[in-house]
Amino acid sequence: MREESLDFLRAEGVSAQLLDEVLAFRKYYKLEEAEAARVPVPLYPYYGREVWEEAIGALLAGEHLLLTGGKASGKNVLAEGLAAAFGRPLWDISLYVNADAASLIGTDTFRDGEVQLRKGPVLRAAECGGFGVLDEINMAKNESLAVLHAALDFRRVIDIPGYDRVQLHEATRFIGTMNYGYAGTRELNEALASRFLVIQMPVIPEADVQRLLLGKYPTLRPEYAAQFAALFDEIRKKSESGEITSRALDLRGMIAAIGMMARGLSPVRALRLGVVNKCFDSYEQTLVSDLVAARLPESLEAGRIFA
Numbered sequence: 001m002r003e004e005s006l007d008f009l010r011a012e013g014v015s016a017q018l019l020d021e022v023l024a025f026r027k028y029y030k031l032e033e034a035e036a037a038r039v040p041v042p043l044y045p046y047y048g049r050e051v052w053e054e055a056i057g058a059l060l061a062g063e064h065l066l067l068t069g070g071k072a073s074g075k076n077v078l079a080e081g082l083a084a085a086f087g088r089p090l091w092d093i094s095l096y097v098n099a100d101a102a103s104l105i106g107t108d109t110f111r112d113g114e115v116q117l118r119k120g121p122v123l124r125a126a127e128c129g130g131f132g133v134l135d136e137i138n139m140a141k142n143e144s145l146a147v148l149h150a151a152l153d154f155r156r157v158i159d160i161p162g163y164d165r166v167q168l169h170e171a172t173r174f175i176g177t178m179n180y181g182y183a184g185t186r187e188l189n190e191a192l193a194s195r196f197l198v199i200q201m202p203v204i205p206e207a208d209v210q211r212l213l214l215g216k217y218p219t220l221r222p223e224y225a226a227q228f229a230a231l232f233d234e235i236r237k238k239s240e241s242g243e244i245t246s247r248a249l250d251l252r253g254m255i256a257a258i259g260m261m262a263r264g265l266s267p268v269r270a271l272r273l274g275v276v277n278k279c280f281d282s283y284e285q286t287l288v289s290d291l292v293a294a295r296l297p298e299s300l301e302a303g304r305i306f307a
């Protein structure tokens with residue numbers, strides 16, 4: 001078992017009682033060797049003590065979780081971190097408009113001269129006590145998700161037409177993720193939403209952006225990590241006050257921009273690609289571009305920001 005995934009949580013100040021219970025959970029639910037390979041080993045941690053505590057508390061109580069929030073708010077990073085902390089195999093189940101019950105549960109295939117069930121990811125997670133991440137759950141049609149109703153409530157069963165009913169393994173949990181109100185998303189139906197505990201993911205605070213950037217780019221000079229974090233925070237404030245949309249509030253884009261700087265592209269140009277150009281409205285683009293210019297001179301070279 002990977003103890004060290006809990007060391008980070010301990011250092012972050014996550015309740016010791018919760019962490020003890022997570023350890024007890026791990027000890028109680030043993031893993032088969034074949035499944036151990038599916039337990040994720042996250043490259044980067046999720047920052048946010050309160051969210052960790054709420055999520056761990058919900059999962060320990062046997063509940064399923066729905067993580068809602070803006071783009072790049074760390075929903076998948078957290079889901080992976082939870083599977084790692086609980087030491088459970090993870091199934092990433094990307095939902096899309098044409099996802100149907102068969103793609104989740106399984107399909108009939110012809111093998112060795114007979115019809116057999118080819119198990120889908122929901123069924124596999126259900127059987128071995130895995131954590132199933134129902135990614136972008138509100139992209140799927142509600143009718144396709146109806147097969148999950150009995151799995152996600154007290155019944156904890158999956159009824160497979162033509163086959164047996166499968167009881168969920170006790171350690172199985174489902175974690176839904178969704179962006180609210182984006183193009184292509186739908187309203188999650190109330191009956192489905194009622195089967196989850198919901199965490200609204202906060203925007204990562206400035207100090208944590210700084211830690212995250214230094215974690216990803218260890219040679220980044222701390223004073224520049226601070227500049228990028230402050231820039232991100234200014235964009236957040238402008239977006240929250242309604243001055244600009246949330247398009248430029250894109251931590252993923254900022255991280256990618258710093259990756260380009262590490263390859264020699266000047267910071268201002270890299271940020272244009274990663275952040276500024278995400279705004280399609282020219283007024284908004286100018287506003288964000290001004291925020292960048294106020295912190296980083298156009299002439300600043302990439303070499304200067306790394307040690």
Ligand SMILES: Nc1ncnc2c1ncn2[C@@H]1O[C@H](COP(=O)(O)OP(=O)(O)OP(=O)(O)O)[C@@H](O)[C@H]1O
Binds near residue numbers: 047075077078179255
């Ligand atoms: N609180 C946070 N802690 C750690 N990383 C974070 C946090 N918030 C955002 N990130 C970073 O943002 C990036 C995107 O994370 P992730 O893919 O989990 O986001 P998401 O919420 O699933 O986004 P989307 O809705 O666009 O799929 C990652 O590089 C991740 O490290």
Ligand SMILES: [Mg+2]
Binds near residue numbers: 075076177
């Ligand atoms: Mg995601």
